[in-house]
Amino acid sequence: MKRTLLQAFDHHAEDGDKVFVQFMARGETAPHTYSATRTEALRAAAMFDSLGLAPGTVVFIVLRHQVEDYSTFLGAMYAGLAPSFLPFPTPKQDANLYWSSHRELFRRVEPGLVLTYSGNVEALVEALDGLDTPVIDTARIADFAPRASSLAPHVDDVALLQHSSGTTGLKKGVMLTFGEIAAQTEAYSAALAFGADDVVVSWLPLYHDMGLLSSFLIPAALGATIVSIDAFEWVSKPAMLLEAIDTHRGTLSWMPNFAFNHIARLRPPGSAYD
Secondary structure, three states: OOOOHHHHHHHHHOOOOOEEEEEEEOOEEEEEEHHHHHHHHHHHHHHHHHOOOOOOOEEEEEOOOOOHHHHHHHHHHHOOOEEEEOOOOOOOOOHHHHHHHHHHHHHHHOOOEEEEOHHHHHHHHHHOOOOOOOEEEHHHHHHOOOOOOOOOOOOOOEEEEEEOOOOOOOOOEEEEEHHHHHHHHHHHHHHHOOOOOOEEEEOOOOOOHHHHHHHHHHHHHHOOEEEEOOHHHHHHOOHHHHHHHHHHOOOEOOOOHHHHHHHHHHOOOOOOOO
């Protein structure tokens, strides 16, 4: 078995200039290296350590499109916890359905911690009523110094908890081990000639399987670069995906079928892609 995700990420971080993610938001693009992302992940790990959570404890991460998506998720794994992305509430959703389904999920899983942004803390505290689960604002992470080193997980250790979308019922969770992620990475790499020189351009949310694996974990393990686009920005301007592929010399991009139709149907009149 090849090295685990965290061992691979540590290795890629030794190259201080290697870009892990080109983060796009509100018309701006900011590069974040493997080295800088690892430092922020270890800072998050130090915060997780301070809470005294048992190894393997589930940590729900409920964040908008922000670069901390990557560092907090990795940080939870560095701390020996099992991170799990959940979608954040938006005006496009039925608020009652969103909160009722997530209250049920919280009671089933009983997470050890929920990490979110400041504007969502109060609503999550209310949704977790009756559970001994703290809700932490990501802003608190800045108060901690990065821990000195990361863990060296065994291939059979649980790396994360991944949930189904929940569109037809309560979300269903699956535990994935570091070994399973390594095996999938090896298979993808061999089938697609996917490697460190690739650039993955993606708007896919990280709380879905396709986005989490193809556009975060596998590129991170291989040392590739991710160009990360806000899904809601992409919906309003579908051509921005093609523009990002052109600008950043993208080599790989995963999308469900509806996305190709969306690009063809809503491309800006008179654009280079018209």
